[in-house]
Amino acid sequence: MMRSIRKAAVIGSGVMGSAIAAHLANAGIPSLLLDIVPKQLTEEEAAKGLTLEHPAVRSRLAVQAIAKLKKTKPAPLYDDTFAERITPGNLEDHLAQIADVDWVIEVIVENLDAKKELLSKIEAHWKEGTVVSSNTSGISINAMSADCGEAFKRHFLGTHFFNPPRYMKLLEVIPGEHTDPAIVSGMKQFCENRLGKGVVLAKDTPNFIANRIGTYGLLVTLQEMQEKGYRVEEVDAVTGPALGRPRSATFRTLDLVGLDTFVHVANNVYENVSDEAEKAVFAESPVLRGMVDKGWLGEKSGQGFYLKKKGPNGSEILSLDFSTMDYVPQKKVASASLEAAKLAKGAREKTKALLGAGDRYSELAWNILKKVLVYSAAKLGEIADSIREIDEAMRWGFGWELGPFETWDAIGLVRSVERMEAEGTAVPGWVKEWIAQGNTSFYKKQDGAAFYVHGGQYKELETAPEVISLRSLKEQNRVVKSNSGASLIDIGDGVACLEFHSPNNAIGADILTMIQQSLDEVRSNYNGLVIANQGRNFCVGANLMILLMEAQDEEWDEIDSIIRLFQNTMYKVKRFEKPVVAAPHRMTLGGGVEACMPADQIVASAETYFGLVEVGVGLIPAGGGCKEMALRVSQHAAHPDADLQPYLNQAFETIGTAKVSTSGHDAFKLGLFKPTDRIVINQDHLIHEAKQSVLRMVQAGYEPIREEKIRVAGSDGKAVMQLGAYSMRQSGYISEHDVKIANKLAHVLAGGDVPAGSLVTEQYMLDLEREAFLSLCGEPKTQQRMQHMLSKGKALRN
Template identity: 80%
Template structure:
């Protein structure tokens, strides 16, 4: 019962099964992937002379699923090499091997009898103490395990991963009536800490939490559309970011999920609920059934509510007219309420602006929202014990910015209930009782702690030490210093966190000033510092708009001053006599990477997309990025006679092609992260882990990073790098301007025109960076690239 999970088996190698196996491999858990034995040979197998008894044939389904993992987009693996952690097998030859694993996950077809029969076979080889779970999206856990022994059922539960398993945060754990509750708690902790999931405990009801409410909301939206005559694009304009929902809104979401899959999920609730009104709500409209019958299933069939067509100006997206059932060019929806929502800051204000706009789109938003809120309230206690679990399930599983009860608070609980009742909607008695007690919201904050309604009174949200909220700390007046771009926040135990909060967390003079002030503050009053924030992205780079404006005005002294300030600030951070740990997440680009490089250690989220991308805007890294990469090569190749060239070639290619990692692990492969840096699966734990790392270094007697000279490849090495770039230009891979940038980059990385093997100082390398950056800033084509990035959000190849 207490044994750790070190090895797993996944049964079923379809999209979900292989994706779950991949994510287990991502976090270092070797996995056995099993599937059925094929009944027929493929043409390729026949040509090779293989028989049905050959192991390659018998393991084909699992083996081919593993092979696809390295080709699938978005990538299921943090690093392609992790596929080696998955071993293919089949149910006839290898099922007995589950006796050697710690967790068995069933991911076969959504059919109760198939699952019951598989569990019967699993139990024959099951070793007591091994966890067994089903990845079902809605079949009863109790019904599935009804024929199993009591001891087996104690170790059996539902673990509903959302697709794709690597990227979707939600994991619903569904205990059966016999499941050991201590084991459920340990699995919850394991899945949060090791797998990086947001775990909610669901009850064994049809479709559990997220799919129950999400499916209801999508069906209500479709019905409202059909009743009132809205178009596909109008509905998506209302039910996307304007309502605090993803850009995929309603119909792009349905196309992504697959209309056949959605109908199957809706049918599961329809078949398993007794209430007539609820059953009616989950009946798929005829238009949906008709589209499935036609094979218009969405992305996987090439058409659904949207269709991509070739037009005179390239590909165009057309939308389905549900009256004529023909595709037509999209018409952009526009109204006062949509514009007001667009201008509002944050999901709360956007939602309020949308529903109070007084036009037909406001009506659509309100009519959808009110029904989803009431339905969610009706299901409290039935599908989950608390409103918090329902809210978290919808945020983590459907990427809503606010859960239903957070949304209700945002629009005004008391007034919205009054309006609902005036319009004839029946609001659950517990909600009205709560309001009658004088309460005006489901959640409230008190001294930085969050409370939610539970059992007719406020209950404090469980505070977990590994989840540190910078917002909460700021509400508790823990800010040491602050300006418009960054704040220094006391994390306790002598550790502070430097938080960026400028627009897009772009680095400008305000952030650089705060870094310098923070270094002085930590030197005097604290044990060490964490560099982290909880914005959508860690940092997208330096303030490009400011640089472009100065360059266009030919204010070269100002540009030089900006770069000097950046370089001097990073150098000061690196030389701080106290430990510094950087904790980046998601997009960490250009200057964002350079802000992490001075740290003693980087603890990155597994979903960190990390890269020195300045070449994309016609520049080179000049905040110490080139210098730090050259220093790492010099430190890696210590012997004075060893050849640096192959390693500096690799750095030149990585920076020159503006490579960005696809994960934290990939950042290690690219050389952006060091072997001593760590990658963490759960982004919510980043600041806590970074703080612990600072404390460990401080307690061990921290010694500051000492400056050392950098051995460089010099003029000879520069010639090698430039020759490679010239060859690419002659082959048509890069433009004249790309070649100019490459030559500048080669000059810096090589250490300029010194002899090969020369030892140079960090300041010397920084001077080379700055000179190259300044000269490129004056190039008209670089300015065109900067302008294009600012206006279009993508690189210009000119």
């Protein structure tokens, strides 16, 4: 058994090392962050009279790295205060302290000799039971530990985090030939449960799994482009979302990664493989080498395959012309294949549409894809034991919506292999043998279970008990009720899950109707309800298109009816006689927040971006959001003589500036979560954890939330908030229409024109919300803001 990891040490405080320490801090794991002792003073240190022996100088690199975490974007920390969980130090004065940690992570320069020297120093202070790992992106784990003792080797392995560690799901765990299997399984479990990672087990081969295949794919794309004369922007148009890949596609990805980094990674494969055909692909590209020599490294140097240039009409992004090596204006990329892919839904259908149109972009996609698929199949057994690990590595590490073998199934395994062989492409023998046995896919579903090819036969796809897949449950006919916007699904143990599945999960009458029907069903047949889904985002708000259309037609009674339905539905959720837990993730905005607030508890993903953003379209929250914030203000200042104003001002600022939390933890600071709400770091475990919360409430003898009166600040508190809005207008920070919205918001949050300290009902507050919302809907400038958001996807300041 591997011992529990309660404290860690990270050696190397560069971008990656400090970010790993930050993510450990996110997970509640304190760590030492150690680096070398500087050999020169900075000008600031010299001015202070410090010497190279001063402790502040000796640990400067780690101290600076920790300070930088709070300024880095995207933020490596869920909360800036978590930086306090990282202790800076240096390798000469503090290395002995690793005897008191449970995990040491090496994150220094990618150089075998340097890593071997460091491991020797670590082993001198190492205590048996402590796990030691390297974050190397491709250097051999066995070569690194070759000179270490047997006990040390049993505790040593690779843990390759993808950058940035907070946001990238993939973690490749690479056992050495001597690594204790218990350490491997223990680390896999720890990294999944505590760090929220998607862990794949990789073989100790050059660049492991994701970088091996991803680098190959990028290189064959570059070669195809040069051979056939495609432009940079053409390649990116084909190899992005049209092929189920990220928007950064090929060349934007290279610019983000850094061309020097990419050349180093590719060279690592070239130097460590023996197959001549493979070496030829990974051989250094003259184009890439030339760009690196010129300092065209991508985003970090300001130019790479793309260059942002300021012109008389604003900024323009130019692309590199390989024939002249000059930057030129991009040309519009359009074709039947790209249009077909754009119209198709889902990565499977998009890929098939792109390949099926028969134009030059279809040809480009096919020529790249077939090489990647064949290469992935050829590397099975060498870089990983199963196709599942290869597919997961590419989805989690490179953002592909489908892994190579999932893609192969999507385009038709048998048909595509026939085409490959007809074109002279050599297909690995095991793939042909698999097809010869009568199989038509690498994955299949049967009797509610999923299978994948492994060892020449289908093996059942096992999932951890903490992972609940709503898609799988629906395939098992566990849907209880459904309409166009939402479904109620039986997730076992007497708990049902309400899933939104409208476009963008926007809340409309269909979802509200299904919520009410779900409450009726749960009342009769279940112990409790979870509100969750597994879409890209939890919910982007109410259906703005319908609202704008009604406002433009001046259908005020219809808008009033819609808002009443929303308010009444959320009120029923809050007063429901059985426990309700909301489980939001990623973007949860406006009405999505209001769908969560009435729940007994919110169990949120750590990556939840939560905010009442209605002012961005010229409105205020009216589905109970203002009422709930006013209630929390009242609860914070529970004593009758306590001052409401400080809490009220914070709520006014949070809603009035459309603040969105930068994490689940940040939502607590904004007052959007209650103290009893919880955060789950692994989003795959979110619905399971929400279900467990429901069951705990049931076991404890659940009692519904009782209605309580809300103490409001009244006209006095309203005046304070309105004065703040007036001051911002006078300073030029906001527009006249912003002031109008702010005054309406202040009126609602303060409870209207009642005496300070008045006690009002929730329904009274809901009526204020609805009245303010309706009046703002009639404002032409609000309608302009709504139209702009729908057409441009961003807020209009008018």
